[in-house]
Amino acid sequence: MKIPRLRIPVFVSAPSPDNLSPSQEASADIIHKMLVRYKLEWRALGRSDYPTDLPLKEVLRMIKHCSGGIILGFEQFKAHSGEFRSGSRKAKSATDVSFPTPWNQLEAGILFSAGLPIMIFKEPGIDGGVFGIGNSEVFIHKMPNSQTSNQALDDLDSIFQKWFARVNTHYYAD
Numbered sequence: 001m002k003i004p005r006l007r008i009p010v011f012v013s014a015p016s017p018d019n020l021s022p023s024q025e026a027s028a029d030i031i032h033k034m035l036v037r038y039k040l041e042w043r044a045l046g047r048s049d050y051p052t053d054l055p056l057k058e059v060l061r062m063i064k065h066c067s068g069g070i071i072l073g074f075e076q077f078k079a080h081s082g083e084f085r086s087g088s089r090k091a092k093s094a095t096d097v098s099f100p101t102p103w104n105q106l107e108a109g110i111l112f113s114a115g116l117p118i119m120i121f122k123e124p125g126i127d128g129g130v131f132g133i134g135n136s137e138v139f140i141h142k143m144p145n146s147q148t149s150n151q152a153l154d155d156l157d158s159i160f161q162k163w164f165a166r167v168n169t170h171y172y173a174d
Contacts, residue, residue, distance in 0.1 A: 007041035008171045011063050013107035014072035023145060024074045030144045038164045059107055068167035069111035073100040073122035073131050098125035105129045117166035
């Protein structure tokens with residue numbers, strides 16, 4: 001009888017597969033392969049777990065059982081023109097602005113408040129909140145994709161090693 005190896009659960013904030021483009025799904029697959037390499041288990045609402053309660057309550061429950069988190073900031077909405085702070089003295093016109101799922105912000109806040117090690121990735125054009133430079137102590141990484149060089153993937157592996165060490169420490173802490 002083969003007993004599966006222990007995998008440390010980590011919460012991944014990302015849209016469900018049917019809400020990703022093929023190139024975004026390829027990026028998510030790169031992250032998934034790294035998790036598998038480090039014997040980590042991808043846990044996400046709508047991917048590994050399905051709600052029996054209110055979604056936010058389920059996310060809270062899931063994160064309590066995880067030892068780390070990854071936020072994948074994929075473009076989910078694009079505004080070709082608009083205005084930030086509309087009607088205020090600081091109103092500013094904008095063109096071609098991209099937004100991730102608002103769940104990224106909620107889930108990142110929960111992970112942060114739980115004190116878990118977090119890695120954040122974002123596609124070009126994603127900004128604000130948890131994806132804004134200097135808004136948290138977490139470094140924001142460029143989303144890997146099918147054109148990412150082998151050197152850049154090796155660099156990403158080094159980053160994963162450091163993050164994994166913190167996840168592992170959290171999992172085995174008394």
